[in-house]
Amino acid sequence: MSRSTQVARLDLAGIIVGIRRMAPLCLFVVVFGLAFGVAALSRGLSGLEAMLMSALVFAGASQFAALELWGPEIPLLPLIATTFAINARHLLMGAAIQPWLAHLPPAQRYASVVVMSDSNWAMAAADYQKGKTNVGMLVGGGIALWVTWLFGTLLGVLFGSGIEEPQRFGLDVIMGCFLLAMLVGGRRDLSILLPWAAAALAALAAMTWLPDHAHVIVGAVAGGLVGVLLPARKGEKP
Amino acid sequence: MTLPATLAGAIAAIVIMALVTYLTRAGGVFIMSRVPIGPRVERFINAMAGSVLVAVITPMAVYGDWGARMALVATLLVMLALQKPLPAITAGIVTAALWRML
Numbered sequence: 001m002s003r004s005t006q007v008a009r010l011d012l013a014g015i016i017v018g019i020r021r022m023a024p025l026c027l028f029v030v031v032f033g034l035a036f037g038v039a040a041l042s043r044g045l046s047g048l049e050a051m052l053m054s055a056l057v058f059a060g061a062s063q064f065a066a067l068e069l070w071g072p073e074i075p076l077l078p079l080i081a082t083t084f085a086i087n088a089r090h091l092l093m094g095a096a097i098q099p100w101l102a103h104l105p106p107a108q109r110y111a112s113v114v115v116m117s118d119s120n121w122a123m124a125a126a127d128y129q130k131g132k133t134n135v136g137m138l139v140g141g142g143i144a145l146w147v148t149w150l151f152g153t154l155l156g157v158l159f160g161s162g163i164e165e166p167q168r169f170g171l172d173v174i175m176g177c178f179l180l181a182m183l184v185g186g187r188r189d190l191s192i193l194l195p196w197a198a199a200a201l202a203a204l205a206a207m208t209w210l211p212d213h214a215h216v217i218v219g220a221v222a223g224g225l226v227g228v229l230l231p232a233r234k235g236e237k238p
Numbered sequence: 239m240t241l242p243a244t245l246a247g248a249i250a251a252i253v254i255m256a257l258v259t260y261l262t263r264a265g266g267v268f269i270m271s272r273v274p275i276g277p278r279v280e281r282f283i284n285a286m287a288g289s290v291l292v293a294v295i296t297p298m299a300v301y302g303d304w305g306a307r308m309a310l311v312a313t314l315l316v317m318l319a320l321q322k323p324l325p326a327i328t329a330g331i332v333t334a335a336l337w338r339m340l
Binding site: 024025044045046048049052053056057058059062063066070071072073074075076077079080083084087088089090091092093094095096097098099101102109110113114116118122125129172173174175176177178179180181182183184185186192195196198199200202203204207215216217218219220221222223224225226227228230 | 239240241242243245247248249251252253254255256258259260261262263264265266267268269270271275278280281282283284285286287288289290291292293294295296297298299300301302305306309310312313314317318321323324326327330331334
């Protein structure tokens with residue numbers, strides 16, 4: 001049975017497993033939430049506004065970027081453009097796991113992605129590659145991250161003298177190391193290195209010539225196109 | 239146009255950000271649900287999934303300080319050796335912290 005015909009499902013047991021598997025990374029997310037809470041207060045947001053942003057937006061990079069735009073007046077179009085540009089990679093992330101989610105009822109499908117972010121998506125994509133059928137990693141992992149992000153922001157708001165320089169302790173590299181671990185833990189086929197090399201080169205070029213944050217979309221599309229151009233492997237059923 | 243940074247203005251800005259972010263999350267799923275998934279589309283998706291992660295990591299490898307680069311190397315080596323994410327990530331963080339401390 002090929003992967004694309006596996007029937008995905010979502011249940012409470014799967015969600016709980018997802019929460020448990022994501023728990024270690026959540027310890028680090030608290031620190032970033034804390035840093036965001038501190039930064040938000042210093043930009044003039046109230047504690048309530050900082051918490052609301054973490055709860056509703058749940059996208060760290062674009063939340064930090066929004067703080068750069070925050071002042072007595074909030075410019076709306078730059079805010080929308082920045083938020084979209086930074087989060088545009090979610091379009092591709094969602095597309096990549098859509099064959100997996102396709103078997104869920106639409107309400108579950110579109111509710112599941114409410115809590116999609118880099119970390120739980122990377123683990124969910126690995127699950128999909130391995131032929132797992134429970135979407136709990138995406139949802140449970142997302143819930144765990146969301147709660148932790150909110151809790152961290154709360155700590156930052158309450159104890160404003162928290163960690164303001166996470167990079168001093170190596171915390172800024174957490175996300176990169178995590179995503180690399182997910183990447184290496186995935187498929188072991190060496191032919192995948194070609195699309196990845198194309199993605200890295202395209203991302204590099206995009207960082208040089210295109211607006212900020214365009215590199216992820218450009219790199220992902222370049223890698224995908226190289227994947228299409230490669231001849232199908234023997235034994236790979238269409 | 240701008241919004242005043244009053245409570246109402248701030249909340250409006252936050253809600254707008256939330257809507258834009260959700261549109262990116264749901265948009266990819268929605269678009270793909272209307273594209274027939276043949277062998278080419280499936281190969282594109284499979285290659286693209288890893289490529290997203292590669293593209294996100296590239297700035298750290300290229301523009302990060304040597305602490306960040308050594309962190310990635312440490313993560314890669316431990317992951318290849320042990321195949322366990324938590325030790326690999328911990329090795330990366332500790333490497334970055336030590337590199338910057340010394």
